[in-house]
Amino acid sequence: MHAFRSHTCADLNKSNVGETVRLSGWVHRVRDHGGILFIDLRDHYGVTQVLCDPDSPVFSQMEKVRSEWCIRIDGNVKARDPELVNPKLPTGEIEVFVRDLEVLGAADELPLMVFGDQEYPEETRLKYRFLDLRREAMQENMKLRSDVVASMRKRMWDQGFREYQTPIITASSPEGARDFLVPSRLHPGKFYALPQAPQQFKQLMMVAGFDKYFQIAPCFRDEDPRADRSPTDFYQLDMEMSFVTQQDVFDTIQPVLKGIFEEFGGGRKVDADWPQISYADSAKWYGTDKPDLRNPIKMQDVSEHFAGSGFAIFAKLLEQEGTEVRAIPAPTGGGRKFCDRMNKFAQEQGLPGMGYIFWREKTADSVAQELGIKVKEAQAMLKSGEVEGGMEAAGPLAKNIGPERTEAIRQQLGLGIGDAAFFLGGKPKAFEAVAGRARDVIGKELGLLDEDRFAFAWIVDFPIFQKDEDTGEVDFDHNPFSMPQGGMEILETDPLSATGFQYDLACNGYELVSGAIRNHKPEIMFKAFEIAGYGEDEVRKRFGGMVNAFKYGAPPHGGCAAGVDRIVMLLADQVNIREVVMFPMNQRAEDLMMNAPSDPTSDQLMELGLRVIPQE
Known part of the structure; x- marks a missing residue:
């Protein structure tokens, strides 16, 4: 017989009953049932139950064994009683009666338990x-x-x-x-x-x-x-x-x-x-370049509905160049508590807040407030049809911009009774990341995510350059070695609009893949680096091996x-x-x-x- 095992702890079944076997592994757990010791013996492949009673020649040794000791046992394979069969284990129909035992490696007191699902500090x-x-x-x-x-x-x-x-x-x-x-x-x-x-x-x-x-x-x-x-x-x-x-x-x-x-x-x-x-669309719709498409929410630009509106914060903001207001639709999120919670979320992210509108059935309270009458009168007017029922927009923004604009927003976003929308404004780069996180939280809290799914999307057309608004300096926005779409012509005519043949693959909110079609032409590479402020000498010094290779017929x-x-x-x-x-x-x-x-x-x-x- 092999020095350590004739079988693994996943091998044995009813066909092995009567055989003498040798197993090695770790003591997963020990149970004492009225003088009979049961041990779950574990190796990389599975678990086998072994037992030992006072008739075994190694019973006194087995009594000393503790969790996570590494042991070798010899024993006889026996069938379990029908009522004791464990269908969850491949070895659940048998057990091994221990005849011999060797401790291969004793274990000190454990700093963490292997058996069970206890949580331990990461350290x-x-x-x-x-x-x-x-x-x-x-x-x-x-x-x-x-x-x-x-x-x-x-x-x-x-x-x-x-x-x-x-x-x-x-x-x-x-x-x-x-x-x-x-x-x-x-x-x-x-x-x-x-x-x-x-x-x-x-x-x-x-x-x-x-x-x-x-x-x-x-x-x-x-x-x-x-x-x-x-x-x-x-x-x-x-x-x-x-x-x-x-x-x-x-x-x-x-x-x-x-x-x-x-x-x-x-x-x-x-x-x-x-x-x-x-x-650009991924940033606009999802606030990130690694969107989770299990979430159906797609943000939209609603600037036109706030320009010149009664909501002075957004109206004045939109007078500045490069600003806009975006809406995050929230299907089924039309409750004041949820809206207030999301407003608080935005404040925790470092923003002043996040405006919202939600749509609900018209209530007697709101009619009474609007007409300056008692609630009972409003109820009667709704019941008689003297005041038309149906849907109304609620929330501070709705009051400020009026029913026509709120209705236009609702129709653009495709929302209805019981739904809400949240709004962020400014220069997109300043709020996009928070908007993206808010979209994720809204989708998760409202149960909109299809959790049982892997949703992929290629993100393409990455900008090659970015311009610092304060200094006016141009630098690379993404991979400097991507081939520009439009080649040399776009670099010479309108470099800040240049996008690269560069791409990422997103899945469930994570970036899984990044890649590009490479810039294999030295003259285009030198031009791209020149725009970003790097001279030809520096490029040759830092990337000499690649630049030199590209002179000799690069595909x-x-x-x-x-x-x-x-x-x-x-x-x-x-x-x-x-x-x-x-x-x-x-x-x-x-x-x-x-x-x-x-x-x-x-x-x-x-x-x-x-x-x-x-x-x-």
Whole structure:
């Protein structure tokens, strides 16, 4: 028999009754039923119930065993009594009577329990990650991640891609975040960088003629942590193709990702139609470039209804250039309490408030107030038809702008009795983000989201440049290496209106993919950087490898990268990316388990020619 096991803890069933077996695993839990010890023995594959009574030669040893001890047992497989069968377990029809026991690894008192669903502080979970990972939910998350990556690889190979590896130690390059720098021992005072992405290398591969590349690539960025972003490193499905248009990239990656979500989404609906929405429209309709399309709310510009109206705040605001008023429809949100709650939400987000109108059945109270009569008289007039019933608009804004304008707003937004609308005004960039968050909260609180669904959208036509309103300086708004739509002509005639062949894929409010058709023409690249204030010499210095390569017959090429961690997070129905990363850092970018970052030794610093300046 094998030194540690003849079967895993998921293998045994009724067909094994009567066999002598050997199992190894961890003590999941111990139960003492009147002198008979029952142990749920767990390994990576499942759980088997083993038992031991005073007739067993190792009963006294078994009494000492505690949770999470690693043990090996030999025993006889027995059928459970029919009334004791556990249909939830693959091994639920049998149990193993223990004849021999070896403790492979005893466990100290546990800082967190593996059995059960107790919640523990994140700091505890990360410090003892090796224990946290023993929990069933974490085991399932990590298996899911592994299966997703394997499926990604197969699907990419099936589409004619080959996987190539790019360097981990490279030169610093601006990818939108801070680099992790690595000091060079052989070249004192100089530094390598960990790659923020394989961007330049995969483009150089296209110049080298490889045509189709992919990689499950590690990326390193010194970023501030968020729930959906690691502060140090992450993995992405990275791909690039030659001789392609933007639509070719979409047509290639879409079936890969759709297949992944269908395979691992647990039966949730995966939208077949992935709309293409311009960056400008996405900001206008959803307040973000990663909209959650499970939420049906679409914001609209209602400036015309407030211009010159009795609501002085918006009316005066609209006299300024570049301002507008947007409405957030709220179907079924037509109650004063909900409206007041959303107004408070806006104040918590740093705005003065959020105006609202809601529509309701006309009431005797409102008629009495409007006509200056008693409520009983108003009731009689409504009953007799002397005053027409139906719908009325309520809220401070409705009183200020009057019935004609409120009715026009209602019709534009397609609302009715029991519905509401919220309003924000100013320069869009100042309020769009809050409006987008308000849209999310309204949709969730009113139960408008189709939770059992993955809704995708391509966000396209990203602006290349932005102009600082205070200084007048122009800089890149998004990826500087995207090919401008319109090429050199648009850069020479109207660069601030230029949009790039750049795109993101949003799903359920998260950005899953980012990519572009690349600017492979040096003269267009130099012009784009010149507009943003970077001279040709600086471009050659910072991106010399790529600029040099593009002089030797660079093909048109493009691609994208899909965030593996974020995809798995969605599939696992988690809201924190650390739940699907094996050994993540905490919110301060610390590894509490391995004590990183740590202080270097004096010898290490001396060898590298470095000195650490103490921080106050």
